[in-house]
Amino acid sequence: MKLNFSKVEQAFLKESKLQKITTRTPYVAVDSFPKLGLLSALSFLEWVAENPNGVVSLPTGKTAQYFLQFTHLMLENWDTPKGQKIREEHGLADVKKPELSGLQFVQMGDFYPISSEQHNCLLNFVLKNYIEGFGLDINKALLINSDEIDLAEGKHFSEVFPGFNIDLSLRYREAKTQLEKLQQASIFKIDQWCTEYENKIREKGGIGFFLSGIGPDGHIAFNTRGSDHFSSTRLKETNFETQAITAADLGGIEVSRNRLVITIGLGTLGFNPKNKAIIYAAGEAIAETIKNSLEDEPSVVYPATSLQRLPNARFYLTDGAAVKLNDAVEEYYIDGPWTHQKTERAVIELCSKINKFGGKLTLDDLKADKYCSMIPGLSENTVQEVIDSIQAKLKKGMERDKNQIYYHTGPHHDDIMLGIMPAINRQTREATNEMHFAVMTSGSNAVTNTFLRDLLEDTVKMLDQGKIEMINFPNFFDDGYKYKWDKDIYHYLDSIAAQDKEEQRRGVCHRTIRALVTIWDAKSESDVREVVKRIIENLDSTYDGGINPPKISRLKGMIREFEEELVWAHYGTMVKNVHHKHLGFYYGNSSFETDVLPILEDFRKYKPTVISLAMDPQGSGPDTHYKVLQSVAKAVEEWNKEEDLSNLRIVGYRNVWFKYNPWDVEVIVPVSLNSMATHEKSFKECYITQVNASFPSYQLDGAFSDLAQRTWFEQHKQIQFLLGKNYFYENSSPLLRATHGMVYMRDLNVQEFLQEASKLGKSMEGIF
Incomplete structure (x- = not known):
């Protein structure tokens, strides 16, 4: 394969570990997600410098974060010493500052139907970040606006498609009611609009520069598995993987399952044979999809293989995303x-x-x-x-530690449980061990408006029935609501033991009342009722996936905190040992005082001998795990200046998103069916907001606990292939005879951990 890399690509290729490119589509691999953004931005600006009036289609959503950031930084610093240095190092030394205003923008897709005024509408993202942010001419742009697509009888989509449900079988069958006739005629009008949109793109000569992420199933734009490689712009359904990853944007998979999309086609991308079509991807979670997309022959199972016919097509990858490529495997062994x-x-x-x-x-x-x-x-x-x-x-x-103080950390609620619950089970059974669990961010985004509304209505019913007795206790509204948090937990767990669903709900309502009084400073039962009324009114006026006011977000977060406390109370951990840190970076307020000091103060206070943390930093979206890792590392570094930490152990884990291999780790924890059953039961009984999996993994249409069990079983199969089945069922150890899963963990001393964190920090930061 002849490789015709641009000057920018050549510069990044020189820095890459992967020099030998044998895939069907060329790629460039970099060592971090931010650097992936820099590569994408510089490649875009390089192309624009040569094609100032070209047709471009650019990414929407969270993964565009670093592309946008570095495009702006370069344009603002083009002729400063800082910008000149970057340009000289990356092939743009003699290039004049590009002018973006002449570009012709093409929106690659959007949900349908969706109001253009919603923040989670992709058109809204385009208008904010590209038309306004890049200064592009809206009159030269082709945009997808649900509100402006004509439907039958001149009606709005809210009238034609109640509940936003669209039955595409009306394209092929007889319409049986007046509403169906209206919907059928409207679907054909949408189809006509899509054809005209496609024609307008082709009249421009086709897309000249395309930059996009890739879905877990390999989809490009919304061209999911099975898409025709010569498809055009169309209205279509999505698949489960796409519904799962868009659930967070649309307010839950209950919404995304029923929301259709308008998308340009794979044929749209291939119309201009000179199209610089770039797919960027980060993290090991996408590695298998990347391997198939780059190494397989063209196949509708992997939509990105359609790009093989474009000479200028490229994949920009992090090392994690490239890790399963044959090139990467060979490099691993020879490097x-x-x-x-x-x-x-x-x-x-x-x-x-x-x-x-x-x-x-x-x-x-x-x-x-x-x-x-x-x-x-x-x-x-x-x-x-x-x-x-x-x-x-x-x-x-299998070792049982004694006299240890554990400080387990998780970027989000349920990360610890999904990562290393079987190991923690054994730690909690030893009475000499002290347990602490710290969640570093709010979990408000994991609570749907529907869940909160139902909970508030149940809370009012409990008040009406006189079942929230604590509200009548003396001084409850003064400071009584601050006490006996463990009583709420015990009440809930007692009700699980009694198999009493109503009393479990009552326990949740107890905690909801405490949260309402805490956040809104309610002074009486009537105040509480008024607050609930206002919250419900707000929820009813908010679209699915809409941004909640800060106080409602905090209420959702406190519900998640209650769930985390319930989980660890299963094993005797008191509320005071479950720490909700709310690190500042999560709210856009990052500093030593907000991100590091809260952790450091806990280290000083509790003096842990074992600290655990998620070590899967090469994610493809918001870098929460990386920031938590760095915050913990900085806290350990500071604490190391104050105390002798030579005996401190750092345990690194991964969960259902990113997985270790047995050769990556120092510790392998056997998992019995009993442990799996305990894990599943406590997850589904305690993470009540997640039981129905409103925000599931794209890997499984079910609860995360089920996915964790699948992960542990697959890891067990790896070990079983090496050791043989009889090693387990004939073993003298009852634990190994009962083993049907494995958890892989790192086990590092302070020096080793800080070295790894420092190495990672250098790759992620310091580009500017």
Whole structure:
């Protein structure tokens, strides 16, 4: 394959670990999500400098964050020493500052129907960030505005499609009612609008520069799996994966399941053979999709394979997103000295590749494998050495620690549980251990308006029935509401034991009353009722996915805090040991005082001997996990100046989004069916806002606890391939005989942890 990289791409390629490109579409890999944004921005500006009146289609949504940031920073600093340095280092030294006003913008897609005034409407994003933000001419733009698409009888979509439900089968069947006839005629008018939109794009010569993220199923714009590679602009349904990732924007999958989309087609992208079509992706969660999109022949199963016919098509990736490419796997083995970690990976992957248990592998099997044959000193003992090292990790995962003070941290609610719950189960059973759980951000976005409305209505009913007795206690509204938080928790868990759903709900209503009094400073029952009335009125006037006022957001967050307290109370942890940190960066107010000091003060106060944290920083969206990791690292660094932390252990975990491999970790924790059952039951009983999975993972149409169990089982299969099934069911250890899952964890000392955090920080920051 002839590689015709631009000057910007060549500059980034020189910095990349991956130099040998063998994929069907060329790519450039960088070491961080921010750098991915810089590459995308510079590539865009490079193209605009040569095509000042060109046709562009640019990304919408959260993943566009760094692309927008660096485009603005470069334009504002083009001729400053700072900007000149960046340009000189990345192939733009002699390029004049581009002028964006002549560009012709094409919106690649939007939900349908959706009001153009909603903040979660993609048109709203385009108007704010590209028309206004980049200074593009709206008169040269092709935009998708649901409010302006003509429907039958001149009616608005809210009249034609009650509840925003559109039955596309009306394209092919007889309309049976007057409403269906109106809807059928309107669908055909939308189809005609889409055809005209497509024609307008082609009249412009087609898209010349296209930049977009990629969905978990490989979708581009809204061209999901199965899309015709020559498809045009159209109104279409989405699939589950797309519905899951858009649930957060639309206010829950209950909404996104029923919302259609208008999207340009894969044929739209291919119309201009010179189209610079760029797909960018970050994080290991998308790695399998990237591998198939870049290495497979063109297939409707992977829409991005349609770009193979475009000579200027590119993929811009983080190392995490590229990790499963054949190029990356080969680079892993040939880069630097050979390590035991490489030996472990080569042998474990060989077991899977040839479907053989480790104990059955022969020396000939090892020699025949491309990577196992590279193992220094390859011999009959090689496999046993790997088996021994994995068993040592298992042994470490079975150890019972005593007299430890654990400080488990999670970026969001349920991260700790989904990451390392089976390990925590054993820690809590030892009475000499002290447990602390700290969630670093608010969980308000995970609570739907519908859930909150139902809860508030139930709370009023409880008040009407006299079932909220605490509200009548003396001094309750003075300061009584601040006490006995553990009583609410105990009441709820007691009701679980009694299998009394009504009393469980009453327990939630108790906590809701406390939250209402705390936030709105209510002084009487009538005040509480008035507050509830105003909240419900606000919710009723807010569209799905709309931004809540700060106080309502805080109320939602306090509901999530209650859930977190319920989970750990299952194992005897008191409310005072569950810490809700609300770090400042989450609210746009980042500083040492808001992000680091709250954690450091806890370290000083509780003096943990073990700290856990999520170590999956190469995400593809808002970098909450990375920021929490850095905040914890800085707190540890400061604390290290004050105390001897030579015995402090740092446990790194990953959850259902990002997964470790057995060769990445120092500890493997066996998980029994009993532990899985406990995990599932406590998740579904305590995370009441998540039981119906309004914001599910795209990997599973169900609760996150089910996905965690699947992850643990798949990890067990990896180990089982190496050790053999009989190692488990014939083992002398009852725990290993009962094992059907595995949790992988890092185990680092302070120095090792700070070195990793520092290395990550250098790759993520300091670009400007």
